[in-house]
Amino acid sequence: MRVLLLALTVFFLGVFVWAVFEHFLTTDVPATLQHPAKLRFLHCIFLYLVTLVSLLSGYVITSGLLLLFSVAYPLFPLLLPFCLCLFRLPQDRLVSSVSAVLFPSPSPPFLALPGGCGEMVWVLLMGCCSDCFCLADCYHGLCNYLARETDSVLLMIGYRKVPDHHSPALFQDCMNASIHFLKALETYGVDASRVVVCGESIGGAVVAAITQALVGRSDLPRIRAQVLIYPFVQAFCLQLPSFQQNQNVPLLSRKFLVTSLCNYLAIDLSWRDAIVNGTCVPPDVWRKYEKWLSPDNIPKKFKNRGYQPWSPGPFNEAAYLEARHMLDVENSPLIADDEVIAQLPESFLVSCENDILRDDSLLYKKRLEDQGVRVTWYHLEDGFHGSVIFFDKKALSFPCSLKIVNAVVSYVKGI
Template identity: 40%
Template structure:
């Protein structure tokens, strides 16, 4: 080997080493900003998983700044290639990839003998409206279908930043309405026993869809018989609720990241990020109504045990409001819907996790439903953290407590009877 090639190799090795040192340094800095309480299930593994996700995000950020690829594109690619596994389809289940009016779906049909028509669940994955996919919740949907005997339809809705609100909700509506229209004829499913559900922002879409369908109900299609909401994101009016304060740095969803996702969903206007966190986007005339629904006094006393401090009243900024006012509409923030909309909600299952910034969204929505006489089943996972469902049956990435979350959905699905 001549000296020229040796110099090139040494130079390349130095660049790689410098790149790795940069990534490690940034990862260390990011990791120091995290806070994993002792009560979190498998906290050591969560530290490791958080470090992996931080590393992926940092590499994506570097590649984005170098003009090689978009950060979001890199994260989606890495998760699809290295963090998502598709196992062979188990006995007793038939899986099909289809399109419902151009919306990609994956249908999970139990093959066991059923006395009559089956129940159904239309499922929307999480991922902040930016990431996530049908593949990422494949194990979850398989398990629900096989163990509950229900046919599950997983919806591959469009994602931000390529597509903004209401594209995601429109896709979920299209897929759900199509399934309801063909459920009995093509899938032997009782359309009167079809629920909608999802995790995180997928749960947001499920709740928003129920409200949208309730407003448009014309009798041509059955209304969803239930909504299944796994740690739902339900409002972007207040990012200083007790759960946001207590869990602001608990992986895998930081307080600031949730605000980022909301902004990406509606329009990508990141210049108002800090104003959003401080609450400067809520008009003075709307604040009394929102405060009544979002007051910490509406939470169980145990939600305040880990601390909460009242923040000074925010300073309303009209320009900020007009930049992101869609975020305060009920289709983005279902928790902020008027009583006459919420009282049309179907029976509801809500699951919340103690160490999750979105904990209080789910609990406050439960209270609004109960105050209006609605049927609500609530499960709270004391050792749980946001995103648990994505670690169900994922090999070395699995968290045992994730099985409890998925099995609670199975148990609820078994209770759904003809309306």
């Protein structure tokens, strides 16, 4: 037993030391980020846990991995800002295989329209589908805060995740749950004209895709507004200025993003370079969507820091056949038709300067505005990907975290 304990101690210590070396050898922490030491600490722990999953996933069942994280979580709250926790309602509130939790309004609502009889509802999609992380209560504090500060009903949707489920499970689950609750708003005393959908990171991508898919549905209430917090809205071009500038910035590096994308879309990891270099996209497809994807659409001030003009490499048909579904509109809502974009509700977009997905927000903002959709844009010079989840974590919080949450609250209270 002592030998086993010693071996385990050496193993876990070795992995941690490797994670620390990996961080300092590959990670770039921009000078504009506040509390860089704190961010470095969080990123080291993040790399440590990701590495453990990679090493143990072939030998330990998923429940064992979740046990590992359940032990780590009380010690390091919310160290995995990309992970969507799985909340469950009572059995009669489950929607097929999808789980959700309802955060009620803490007081009589003030967001109902004049003459209305109910509350606002948020349909909230947050986190990402990376690997098998599934930490309970990861977003609980954020959801409670949003519901309380806006006097709203807030519905959080859980969805099936990798490695057991791949595309299009995320989109289908969230679509089914959203439709179910849109049809049942009266049950919860919700004003059907005051529905806001909100998503963070990959949740923002799903919110954008669902809002597009619901355009023209006469049998459902019209979405009042969509709130997209540093969303991932295109998988075509991973060489935009922000992808180059922030490719090694915590907590979302380009390498980790591409790995997560491959895992969710069931693409073999050997095609990662083809995805990064754009060789999996046919030339005619590039020409068709270049008007929306071109770095020329990014304001010049965002290109001043280390951006090198880029063009895709030679087309690789084998890579395209493997990865072509990442070019579907459900996975790249930026490429939706103009007729669909023009019918979208007003939008609130949050972007962070030190985020590889910054330019996704800028491109989607331009697409919406070009089609006459009202857009409110909130940009943080000191922000980074995943920062919103730390807003109430005291010693682990960052100034930009609270700024984002308060900006979202202010926007929702103003519509």
